[in-house]
Amino acid sequence: MYSSPGMYLKVISLKRAKYRKITLSPFLEMNNDLYIFDDYIFSLIKCVFFCLFNKKKNIEIIFCDGNVETLNFKIINFFFRNIKKSILWFNSLNEINNSKLIDFDHYNFFPEQRKFLNKSSKSILPFPKKIRLSNTNKDIFISYISEVSIEISDPSYSLINSYNSSIINKIDNFVYKILKENNFDIISKFEFCYDFTSELFNNLSHYEKININNEIYRLIKNRLRYNCVKSLNKHLKQDFCLIGKSWKKLGFETLRNNYDYFDNRNKYSSSIFSLDCGSTSGEYPIYLRTYEIVLNSSCLFQTMTSMSSQLFGDLTKEVCFNNLEDMMKKIETLRKLETNDVENLKNKIFNQIKKNNLQSL
Numbered sequence: 608m609y610s611s612p613g614m615y616l617k618v619i620s621l622k623r624a625k626y627r628k629i630t631l632s633p634f635l636e637m638n639n640d641l642y643i644f645d646d647y648i649f650s651l652i653k654c655v656f657f658c659l660f661n662k663k664k665n666i667e668i669i670f671c672d673g674n675v676e677t678l679n680f681k682i683i684n685f686f687f688r689n690i691k692k693s694i695l696w697f698n699s700l701n702e703i704n705n706s707k708l709i710d711f712d713h714y715n716f717f718p719e720q721r722k723f724l725n726k727s728s729k730s731i732l733p734f735p736k737k738i739r740l741s742n743t744n745k746d747i748f749i750s751y752i753s754e755v756s757i758e759i760s761d762p763s764y765s766l767i768n769s770y771n772s773s774i775i776n777k778i779d780n781f782v783y784k785i786l787k788e789n790n791f792d793i794i795s796k797f798e799f800c801y802d803f804t805s806e807l808f809n810n811l812s813h814y815e816k817i818n819i820n821n822e823i824y825r826l827i828k829n830r831l832r833y834n835c836v837k838s839l840n841k842h843l844k845q846d847f848c849l850i851g852k853s854w855k856k857l858g859f860e861t862l863r864n865n866y867d868y869f870d871n872r873n874k875y876s877s878s879i880f881s882l883d884c885g886s887t888s889g890e891y892p893i894y895l896r897t898y899e900i901v902l903n904s905s906c907l908f909q910t911m912t913s914m915s916s917q918l919f920g921d922l923t924k925e926v927c928f929n930n931l932e933d934m935m936k937k938i939e940t941l942r943k944l945e946t947n948d949v950e951n952l953k954n955k956i957f958n959q960i961k962k963n964n965l966q967s968l
Contacts, residue, residue: 669695738957741876741904748846748942749839749908751882752871753896754853754864757826757833764826766819777807782827786834790929794831795890795912800824821888828887831910833857835884838931843938850874875903879949880941883909892918893960901960906953908941918963922955 671694756763759779767778781803785794793799797820804820811819839847840859850871852864863870875881881900885892890912900907909915911929919927925941928934944952 669693671695738904738953739876739902743873743876745877745879745946747848747874747878748843749880749882749938750848750850750874750878750905751836751839751884752850752874753832753884754851755829755832755836755857756853757830757857759826764822766822767826774807778823778826782823782830785827786830790911791831791885792911792913792915792929794827795885795910797824797890800827825887828885832884834931835882835910835934838935839882839938842935848874848878871899872903875900875905878905880908881905883907885910885912890914897960901953901957904953906949907956908937919956919959920963922952922959925952926956 759767759775759782762768767775785799789799800823801816801820804816804823808816808819836849836854836859840849849859849861850863851861854861883896883900886894886896892909892912892915897907897909907926909927911923911927915927916923925937928937941949
């Protein structure tokens with residue numbers, strides 16, 4: 608972020624990206640300097656009062672997903688000429704790397720995005736300094752909070768569905784085959800999927816291949832989620848708590864959708880372990896869901912990626928699983944742990960992530 612020796616107000620403008628509020632909620636709790644600007648008049652009033660009562664009248668407007676031409680900024684800029692403007696980027700790095708209009712000096716990235724940027728870039732979101740204390744009873748063995756989309760015909764896979772049925776069937780068969788024949792650390796590699804994409808779409812440009820590959824990769828990761836949930840649900844029954852509206856269409860019992868941040872926080876706090884099947888947009892083990900899990904006093908249980916051992920070290924064999932059989936074996940081992948053992952494991956994971964994640968940035 609832009610830094611100043613004086614007082615500084617950082618305002619996040621959501622505008623058309625209001626759905627990002629659920630994503631940002633845990634980080635707003637960690638950083639008192641951030642303030643949501645949600646198109647209300649009191650946001651402008653807050654900025655005015657800030658400038659009136661602080662000698663250093665520093666304001667930075669942070670726009671989500673590149674949406675910078677908003678009424679918010681025009682109003683603020685009318686009153687305060689010397690403000691900074693930057694962008695908080697949530698979307699695919701491939702998308703941002705493809706743009707020739709990107710000014711990296713004015714972008715804020717999540718740590719897992721910065722990991723793959725060959726540029727000196729900023730990060731608005733810190734890793735939690737400590738685990739949030741919770742008085743909630745741990746009455747759930749393991750929970751999973753997510754949405755899922757496994758049907759290749761789903762509208763979210765619009766690029767895939769723009770091709771003829773022969774191409775769609777080849778993609779469908781490829782996804783089925785790699786999930787059946789490969790461990791999760793192989794499946795999670797973006798390049799592994801891209802090799803197939805390049806061969807199938809050899810007439811496309813590199814950037815066009817990247818875009819279609821993003822959808823194929825997301826389909827793979829969604830079906831990986833489904834396979835993990837199906838196995839856990841079958842074996843754990845009442846000891847497994849699933850949250851996410853889209854799971855109902857697949858025959859699972861769920862409590863609600865996954866967009867209630869405060870209830871999600873309580874659910875993590877009441878779960879001994881929390882499942883994490885990885886991001887659908889990349890293979891780096893630390894991303895938004897991981898932040899929420901470790902912040903809210905739940906012990907992480909995660910699918911293996913090619914980077915897991917680099918991040919978790921010796922803890923990898925305890926908290927990461929590489930296939931469905933490995934997942935169930937480790938679940939049975941984790942069920943035998945005493946409360947103190949789980950607490951120690953949780954703290955070790957938190958400290959290991961904090962140390963290695965920050966070192967890699």
